[in-house]
Amino acid sequence: MVKKSQEYIVKIDTLNHQAQGIARIDGFVVFVDNVLIDEVVKIKIEEVKKEYAKAKLVEFLEKSPYRKDPECPYYHLCGGCHLMHAKYQHQLSLKKLLVEDAFRRIGKLSPKINDVIGMEKPFRYRNKTALPVGGDYKKPQIGFYKKMTHDIVDIDYCLIQHEFCDDVIKGMKEMIKKHKIEVYDERKHQGVLRHIVVRNSFAFDEMMLILVCAKVPENLEAIKKDILDKFPKIKSLYLNLNPKRTNVILGDEDILIWGSSTIKDKIGNLTFEISPKSFFQVNSVQTEVLYSQVVKYLRNIEAEVVFDIYSGIGTISMFIAPFCKKVYAIEIVEDAVEDAKKSSKNNSISNIEFICGCAEIEIPKLLKSGIIPQAVILDPPRSGCEKELLESLIEHKISNIIYVSCNPSTLARDANILYSGGYEILEVQPVDMFPQTFHVECVALFKKGYS
Ligand SMILES: C[S@@+](CC[C@H](N)C(=O)[O-])C[C@H]1O[C@@H](n2cnc3c(N)ncnc32)[C@H](O)[C@@H]1O
Incomplete structure (x- = not known):
C-alpha cells in the first residue's frame, strides 16, 4: 500500500504522454516529474489517488546517460517545457515512443511509425506566444504559468521564443511601471492588462503585439507611443478586449490601434x-518539413481534386496547389479565410476555392453535391476530427486521407474510426515542431483498403 509522505526507491519504466515518469510500487502506478526511462530515483509520495499516486523526486541514485542540464534557469519552475533535461536526440526517441504508445493504447493499432524528424537548432523556434501578466504595476510579473497552476513564473527571457519576445518581456514590465497600468487579477476579476500576445515573423522581422485587456486602459495613447518607440520591429499593434471571467486568452473584439492589420511570414x-485570430504553425522552419511530407504523399497519389480541411490561412492549400487541379479549403475562422484569400492572390495561386464554415457541415454538403476528391487533407485542432466528418469520408469511400495532427491521442482515436471504416494506415511520420516540450506533430497516410 503506497502511503503519502513515504519515501521509496524506484526505477522509471517509461514516460507518459505528458513526459511524466511512470514507476510501479508493487504494481501501483506512481508519476514522477523530471525523470527519464531507466533512472533509479528516491521519491516522496505527495498524493495518493485510487488508481495512481504522484511523487516528488528526492534524489538520483542512477542517472540516465541521456540526461543533460537544462539550458533554461526557469525550467524546473515553468510549465512551458517538459523535456529540456533530455539530450535532443533522446527527446526525439521519446516522442516516437509516445506516438507508438498512443496508437497502441488508444487506437488499438500498430502502424509503421518513422523516426521523428528533428530540428538542427532546437531553440528560439517559436513565432508566437501568449504571456500572462500578474503582480501589480509596482512589481509586474510576465512569464508563463507554473505547471498545473495559474501562478506566474516571472521571466526575463525564454529560450524557445524568438529573441524579440525577450525585448517585449523587458520593455512591457518597464511600461507597466511607468504608466501604472493596472494588472488584471483573475481571482478577483479586477484590473486591466491580462495577457500580452506576441507574433514574430522570422522571414520579415515584423512583429504583431496584442494587448489583451479587460477594458480600454486609461492612458492608451501614451502607452501606444511608448510601445512604438521601444519596439522598432512592430508592424501591427492591437488592443484585444476580453472582459469575461474566463481562461480563454483572446476576447471577441480586436481593435487595431496602430499599423497594419496583419503581419507577413x-x-x-x-x-x-x-x-490576430488566425492560426499559423508556431515553428516556421519545421512547418516546411511538415508540409513537404504532405506534398510527398500527395505527389505519389497524383490527385486532381483535393480537400484541405481545417485549412487555417490556407498554408497547406497553397503548398499543394501546384500539384493538383483544384483545392477546396475549408476553415471556420472568417479572418483566417480572408488572410488566405489575400495570400493566394499575392502568391499568384488561382486553383483554390476557400470555404468559410464548419468542416463537419460543409464537407458532407460538398460530397453529396458530387464533388469527390481523390485525396483529403485533415489538420484539425488538438481535439481531433468530429466523428460525423470522418463518417462522411468513409461513406463516400475517399481513396486517400493525409492526416496532420498535433495530438497523437486524438490522431490514434480517429485512426481507429478510419480503420474500422476500411482504411489502412500506410505510414506515420512524426515531425518535431515543439522541441523541449512533450508535444509532437504527425503526418499519417491512410488508404481505402477493404470495404
Ligand atoms: C491545427 S490548425 C491547422 C491550420 C492549417 N492547416 C495550418 O497548417 O496552418 C486547425 C484549424 O482548424 C480550424 N477549425 C477548428 N474547428 C473547425 C471546424 N469545426 N471546421 C473548420 N475549421 C475548424 C481552426 O480555426 C484552425 O485554423
Missing part, C-alpha cells in the same frame, strides 16, 4: 498574411 517560397 514565409514558409518555403510562399508568403502569408496573418491576422
Whole structure:
C-alpha cells in the first residue's frame, strides 16, 4: 500500500504522454516529474489517488546517460517545457515512443511509425506566444504559468521564443511601471492588462503585439507611443478586449490601434498574411518539413481534386496547389479565410476555392453535391476530427486521407474510426515542431483498403 509522505526507491519504466515518469510500487502506478526511462530515483509520495499516486523526486541514485542540464534557469519552475533535461536526440526517441504508445493504447493499432524528424537548432523556434501578466504595476510579473497552476513564473527571457519576445518581456514590465497600468487579477476579476500576445515573423522581422485587456486602459495613447518607440520591429499593434471571467486568452473584439492589420511570414517560397485570430504553425522552419511530407504523399497519389480541411490561412492549400487541379479549403475562422484569400492572390495561386464554415457541415454538403476528391487533407485542432466528418469520408469511400495532427491521442482515436471504416494506415511520420516540450506533430497516410 503506497502511503503519502513515504519515501521509496524506484526505477522509471517509461514516460507518459505528458513526459511524466511512470514507476510501479508493487504494481501501483506512481508519476514522477523530471525523470527519464531507466533512472533509479528516491521519491516522496505527495498524493495518493485510487488508481495512481504522484511523487516528488528526492534524489538520483542512477542517472540516465541521456540526461543533460537544462539550458533554461526557469525550467524546473515553468510549465512551458517538459523535456529540456533530455539530450535532443533522446527527446526525439521519446516522442516516437509516445506516438507508438498512443496508437497502441488508444487506437488499438500498430502502424509503421518513422523516426521523428528533428530540428538542427532546437531553440528560439517559436513565432508566437501568449504571456500572462500578474503582480501589480509596482512589481509586474510576465512569464508563463507554473505547471498545473495559474501562478506566474516571472521571466526575463525564454529560450524557445524568438529573441524579440525577450525585448517585449523587458520593455512591457518597464511600461507597466511607468504608466501604472493596472494588472488584471483573475481571482478577483479586477484590473486591466491580462495577457500580452506576441507574433514574430522570422522571414520579415515584423512583429504583431496584442494587448489583451479587460477594458480600454486609461492612458492608451501614451502607452501606444511608448510601445512604438521601444519596439522598432512592430508592424501591427492591437488592443484585444476580453472582459469575461474566463481562461480563454483572446476576447471577441480586436481593435487595431496602430499599423497594419496583419503581419507577413514565409514558409518555403510562399508568403502569408496573418491576422490576430488566425492560426499559423508556431515553428516556421519545421512547418516546411511538415508540409513537404504532405506534398510527398500527395505527389505519389497524383490527385486532381483535393480537400484541405481545417485549412487555417490556407498554408497547406497553397503548398499543394501546384500539384493538383483544384483545392477546396475549408476553415471556420472568417479572418483566417480572408488572410488566405489575400495570400493566394499575392502568391499568384488561382486553383483554390476557400470555404468559410464548419468542416463537419460543409464537407458532407460538398460530397453529396458530387464533388469527390481523390485525396483529403485533415489538420484539425488538438481535439481531433468530429466523428460525423470522418463518417462522411468513409461513406463516400475517399481513396486517400493525409492526416496532420498535433495530438497523437486524438490522431490514434480517429485512426481507429478510419480503420474500422476500411482504411489502412500506410505510414506515420512524426515531425518535431515543439522541441523541449512533450508535444509532437504527425503526418499519417491512410488508404481505402477493404470495404
Ligand atoms: C491545427 S490548425 C491547422 C491550420 C492549417 N492547416 C495550418 O497548417 O496552418 C486547425 C484549424 O482548424 C480550424 N477549425 C477548428 N474547428 C473547425 C471546424 N469545426 N471546421 C473548420 N475549421 C475548424 C481552426 O480555426 C484552425 O485554423
